[in-house]
Amino acid sequence: MLIARNLTCLRGDRLLFKKVGFELSAGGLMYVLGENGSGKSSLLRLLCGLLAPEDGEVFWDGKSIKNDPENHQSNLTYIGHLNGLKDDLTALENLQFSARLVANVVDNGLALNALTATGVARCANLPVGVLSQGQKRRVALARLWLSTSQLWILDEPFAALDTASVVVLTTQLNQHMAKGGMAIITTHQDVDIQAQSTQTLRLIA
Amino acid sequence: MKINWFKYSSPQVFYPLAGKLIPWFAWLAAILALVGLYVSFMLAPTDFQQGEAYRIIFVHVPAAWMSMVIYIVMAAWAALGLALNARLSAMMAQALAPTGAIFTLLALVTGSLWGKPMWGAWWVWDARLTSELILLFLYLGFIALQSSIDDPRRADRAGALLALVGVVNVPIIYFSVKWWNTLHQGSSINMGAAPKMAATMLLGMLLMALAFWMYTVAVALMRVRCIMLERERNTDWVKELSLKTLSSQSIAGAK
Amino acid sequence: MQWASWSAFFNMGGYAFYVWFSFGLSLVCVILEVLALRKRRAQALRFARLLAQE
Amino acid sequence: MIVLKRDLLLAFRRRSDVATTLFFFLIVSSLFPLGIGPEAAVLSSIAPGVLWVAALLAGMISLSRLFAADFADGSLEQMLIAPQPLALLVLAKISAHWIVCGLPVVLLAPLIGLQYALPNDALVVLVFSLLLGTPALSLIGAIGAALTLGVRGSGLLVALLVLPLYIPVLIFGAGAVAASQHGMSAQAHLSLLAACALLSLVLAPLATAAALRISVE
Numbered sequence: 001m002l003i004a005r006n007l008t009c010l011r012g013d014r015l016l017f018k019k020v021g022f023e024l025s026a027g028g029l030m031y032v033l034g035e036n037g038s039g040k041s042s043l044l045r046l047l048c049g050l051l052a053p054e055d056g057e058v059f060w061d062g063k064s065i066k067n068d069p070e071n072h073q074s075n076l077t078y079i080g081h082l083n084g085l086k087d088d089l090t091a092l093e094n095l096q097f098s099a100r101l102v103a104n105v106v107d108n109g110l111a112l113n114a115l116t117a118t119g120v121a122r123c124a125n126l127p128v129g130v131l132s133q134g135q136k137r138r139v140a141l142a143r144l145w146l147s148t149s150q151l152w153i154l155d156e157p158f159a160a161l162d163t164a165s166v167v168v169l170t171t172q173l174n175q176h177m178a179k180g181g182m183a184i185i186t187t188h189q190d191v192d193i194q195a196q197s198t199q200t201l202r203l204i205a
Numbered sequence: 206m207k208i209n210w211f212k213y214s215s216p217q218v219f220y221p222l223a224g225k226l227i228p229w230f231a232w233l234a235a236i237l238a239l240v241g242l243y244v245s246f247m248l249a250p251t252d253f254q255q256g257e258a259y260r261i262i263f264v265h266v267p268a269a270w271m272s273m274v275i276y277i278v279m280a281a282w283a284a285l286g287l288a289l290n291a292r293l294s295a296m297m298a299q300a301l302a303p304t305g306a307i308f309t310l311l312a313l314v315t316g317s318l319w320g321k322p323m324w325g326a327w328w329v330w331d332a333r334l335t336s337e338l339i340l341l342f343l344y345l346g347f348i349a350l351q352s353s354i355d356d357p358r359r360a361d362r363a364g365a366l367l368a369l370v371g372v373v374n375v376p377i378i379y380f381s382v383k384w385w386n387t388l389h390q391g392s393s394i395n396m397g398a399a400p401k402m403a404a405t406m407l408l409g410m411l412l413m414a415l416a417f418w419m420y421t422v423a424v425a426l427m428r429v430r431c432i433m434l435e436r437e438r439n440t441d442w443v444k445e446l447s448l449k450t451l452s453s454q455s456i457a458g459a460k
Numbered sequence: 461m462q463w464a465s466w467s468a469f470f471n472m473g474g475y476a477f478y479v480w481f482s483f484g485l486s487l488v489c490v491i492l493e494v495l496a497l498r499k500r501r502a503q504a505l506r507f508a509r510l511l512a513q514e
Numbered sequence: 515m516i517v518l519k520r521d522l523l524l525a526f527r528r529r530s531d532v533a534t535t536l537f538f539f540l541i542v543s544s545l546f547p548l549g550i551g552p553e554a555a556v557l558s559s560i561a562p563g564v565l566w567v568a569a570l571l572a573g574m575i576s577l578s579r580l581f582a583a584d585f586a587d588g589s590l591e592q593m594l595i596a597p598q599p600l601a602l603l604v605l606a607k608i609s610a611h612w613i614v615c616g617l618p619v620v621l622l623a624p625l626i627g628l629q630y631a632l633p634n635d636a637l638v639v640l641v642f643s644l645l646l647g648t649p650a651l652s653l654i655g656a657i658g659a660a661l662t663l664g665v666r667g668s669g670l671l672v673a674l675l676v677l678p679l680y681i682p683v684l685i686f687g688a689g690a691v692a693a694s695q696h697g698m699s700a701q702a703h704l705s706l707l708a709a710c711a712l713l714s715l716v717l718a719p720l721a722t723a724a725a726l727r728i729s730v731e
Binding site: 339342343345346349350353354356358359362363366367369370371373374377378380381382384385388 | 657661662665666667668671674675677678679681682685686689706710713717721724725728729731
């Protein structure tokens with residue numbers, strides 16, 4: 001259960017949003033919508049604990065993520081604007097590193113399966129630096145196939161993806177939701193994800 | 206006794222309060238300085254070893270004291286700001302830094318002005334001067350870091366952390382410099398710690414140090430007011446205030 | 461009183477330059493800092509006024 | 515551990531970056547004899563200071579690489595939200611940085627010491643002092659690197675922040691070599707250097723972790 005109360009976010013001397021609150025329970029999906037610069041990414045970073053709110057608090061399982069970050073972090077998978085990939089490592093190495101960072105030890109087979117699912121298996125042993133934007137994004141998203149965390153926070157996951165990959169990602173999200181996972185997503189596209197409950201948060205610039 | 210500290214930590218409330226306090230501290234500083242100067246020049250006896258040149262210590266030693274005190278106070282405000290996420294504390298830390306740097310510079314220059322007639326050289330790598338020089342670098346680093354970060358909240362917090370790291374390091378640096386100094390040259394004349402200092406000399410130094418202290422408070426309050434105006438220029442209270450001062454200034458201009 | 465005459469006072473036992481330069485510099489620093497802060501405040505207010513009048 | 519392995523692998527794939535640091539150290543320490551003159555007596559008397567300052571500068575110019583790349587490609591924020599103590603991850607990164615940028619300098623230093631006509635036992639002390647001191651430099655430098663992350667002019671700024679904090683290490687390190695040169699025991703210096711290294715080992719990762727959280731916001 002993720003609860004946000006009274007969140008206020010300032011960037012510089014600009015107020016992005018104030019008094020944002022919501023509750024997200026198991027199997028719940030939330031879309032965050034708004035124009036560019038309305039603070040969508042900041043809200044997601046705030047929910048990850050990367051950004052400290054000016055006011056308000058975020059609770060995971062009833063405990064503030066400021067006081068008990070570990071429990072929240074071990075249930076969280078965040079894919080932001082940046083892919084978090086090293087250009088000098090291969091796709092496979094990148095994926096294994098990010099999985100081991102959250103202490104899931106992953107063997108080659110599982111990681112390769114994840115890359116196959118997103119359609120970049122052929123690039124598994126290439127350094128990420130030589131891949132195209134779309135391919136890089138798919139390598140980053142492959143983390144979702146290895147993730148065991150309950151909460152997924154995804155910033156524009158569908159951007160830079162072709163139609164086939166959008167379908168693949170939607171299916172994966174459907175499965176995650178069916179297993180009682182939670183997801184918070186920003187998107188500009190119309191996508192159809194099946195969830196037990198769906199809510200929309202609109203930020204006004 | 207219960208005081209609502211948080212009431213005064215809002216800039217809007219603190220701004221006029223600081224405005225009322227500034228003249229008091231400024232006058233106190235001026236009076237203390239006048240008395241201090243009288244004691245330093247008229248009452249304190251001539252030093253039998255150093256002649257009249259020793260009178261430089263009446264500005265050098267207080268400046269050196271203040272440079273260290275201000276750094277510690279600055280770090281304390283910074284720590285408070287970091288711990289309580291209080292904007293005002295961070296602003297106070299930021300307001301103190303330039304004054305601290307000025308006192309450090311003053312201590313350095315007056316130290317070398319004292320050194321020339323005593324040691325025959327403008328600069329001697331003595332422990333006190335060297336530490337003072339390093340302290341100046343620490344102040345400059347703090348100011349440079351804060352001014353190169355655009356986001357005020359990040360600037361506050363990064364500056365606070367740097368001040369804390371600095372304050373942990375200051376004793377280590379001071380010790381290492383002293384150690385280095387004793388290894389490389391024997392004991393030198395130690396200014397400000399003559400074996401038998403007349404009571405009036407000590408009194409003069411204390412009075413001057415107090416004057417500097419009051420001056421620091423007044424100037425820091427002035428600066429914190431400037432910082433508030435700059436940071437909160439989009440808020441209603443600053444806008445209102447700026448319009449009010451406009452009318453009073455135009456009246457003054459018409460006279 | 462320490463001094464036989466005013467000229468002895470200003471002479472500072474031959475160290476006049478060092479002593480008066482030290483004290484003079486301190487005074488200059490104080491005055492400059494206060495003036496700079498007054499200017500900064502006026503500027504901040506002017507800027508805020510421009511924002512308010514927009 | 516995993517972070518350490520990854521950073522070493524990355525450094526291995528970018529060997530030229532490592533070479534740059536080493537090259538810088540070589541060039542700086544070769545400039546002094548050219549500027550001062552080749553008299554062995556003069557050179558050996560300035561050697562401890564010069565070698566230590568060169569090592570210090572070499573460590574400092576490589577600091578900008580410590581977090582900047584991870585910050586730019588987003589892997590740093592993944593580390594910040596990983597369910598592991600950030601200070602430990604930071605320590606792993608600093609260790610990798612030291613192995614890549616500090617250790618080669620330590621190994622190269624005795625060769626340059628020979629150019630400066632340092633006697634043998636002073637060379638041994640030089641290596642020892644660098645072995646104790648350069649980790650402290652990396653640890654302290656990491657705080658500065660984290661604070662200036664993504665700030666304009668961060669390269670120069672980091673020098674301004676970090677160099678004053680390096681002074682104790684420089685004094686004890688160069689002092690140790692000088693002491694052994696003059697036939698005295700370097701033990702006092704080396705113990706103080708070890709104390710500095712230990713203190714920074716305890717405090718610097720915590721401070722760096724806090725600084726990263728501030729900077730990545």
